[in-house]
Amino acid sequence: MANPDLNLLRALDALLATGSVTEAAARLGLSVSAMSRNLTRLRKVTGDPLLVRAGSRLVPSPRAVALSAEVPALLAGVESALARDEHGLELKTLSRTFSLRANEGFIHRFAAPLLQRMLSAAPQTRLKLAAKRVKDGTPLREGAADLEIGVLGEFAPEILTRRLFDDEFIAAARPGHALLDAPVTPERFANCLHVVASRRGQTTGPVDEALARLGLVRKVVAVVPGFPDAMEIARRSDVIAQIPRSVLSPDLVGTDLPVSVPGIxxxxxxxxxxxxDPEQKWFREMVFETVLKSTGEPS
Known part of the structure; x- marks a missing residue:
């Protein structure tokens, strides 16, 4: 048979077990005529009569007798292979490396509690973290990454998503910075020195556009690839860092921007x-629970 029909295997199993077209049809919920057609097809496929009439009943051919010992096991194997996996994960013995792509700010804030949560439940798992430099669906498509965290945009159309939390940009400065001595106005903010985090090396963005509408220009003195780098500069100098509120380090002081910019x-x-996939679903839940617990977002 060039294109095997698994329904024929079920029909053959019923015919061999009952030795009756009528009883086989009843067992599978088919009409007698439909089962007769199945028997005709089976005879053609096997090149054997399989069941032949002997008086008022059907008796198996030698080929049918041989098949009766094989078909049930074949059918059970097929059903087992196609059955839904209802087995629970054995987390204590689960040994697998899960990969996560995210920006440095997300890794800085959530990697440690995520790993702690994972190891508490499944001590033999590992976490592989990779910084996300560009929006690209290839790592997810090719299995190089199990999960990616970031801002949605133009992306692979088939990718599944779940919103985790909303964020906003703030200004971060070291404790005692002069900017914090009085209300942060656009003018005072623009007069500070600034560090910008940009994977693409861009020095301007929505903040600069908002300032420009007020006739103001800020002085960007450094461009770094990630938010942790920007915070490190702010921590050790009088430079102001523009970062998402979610990644603010506790040793820095965050303040609202004096201009309106879109959130993320x-x-x-x-x-x-x-x-x-049960293991992947478990890993995603570990990430979701870690983030939601930390941000206070509803689950």
Missing amino acids: SVSAMWHPRFDV
């Missing part, structure tokens, strides 16, 4: 081929 929504992204 942080989401988790994964490929649909791993959507129902």
Whole structure:
């Protein structure tokens, strides 16, 4: 048979078990005529009569007798292979490396509590973290990353997503910075020195556009690839860092920007081929629970 029909295997199993077209049809919920057609097809496929009439009943051919010992096991194997996996995870013995792509700010804030949560439940798991330099669905498509965290944009259309939390940009400064001595006005803010975090090396953005509408220009003295780098400069100098509120380090002081800029929504992204995989689902839940507990977002 060039294109095997698994329904024929079920029909053959019922016919061999009952030795009756009528009883086999009843067992599978088919009409007698439909089962007769199945028997005709089976005879053609096997090149054997399989069941032949002997008076008022059907008796198996030698080939049918041989098949009766094989078909049930074949059918059970097929059903087992195609059955939904209902087995629970054995977390204590789960040994697997899970990979997560995210920006440095997310890694800085959430990596440690996420790893602690994972190891508490599944002590043999490992976490592989990779900084996300550009928006690219290839790592998820190819399985190089299990999960990606970031701001949605133009992305692979098939990717599945879940919103984690909303965020906003703030100004971060070292304790005692002169900017914090009085209300932060656009003019006072623009007169400070600034560090910008940009994966693409850009020196301007929405903050600069908002300041420009007021006739103001800020002085950007440094561009770094990630928010932790920007905070390190702010921590050790009089330079102001523009960062998401969610990544603010406790040894810095955060203050609202004196101009209005769009907020961001942080989401988790994964490929649909791993959507129902039990281990992947567990890992995603570990990430979701860690983030939601830390941010206070509703689950």
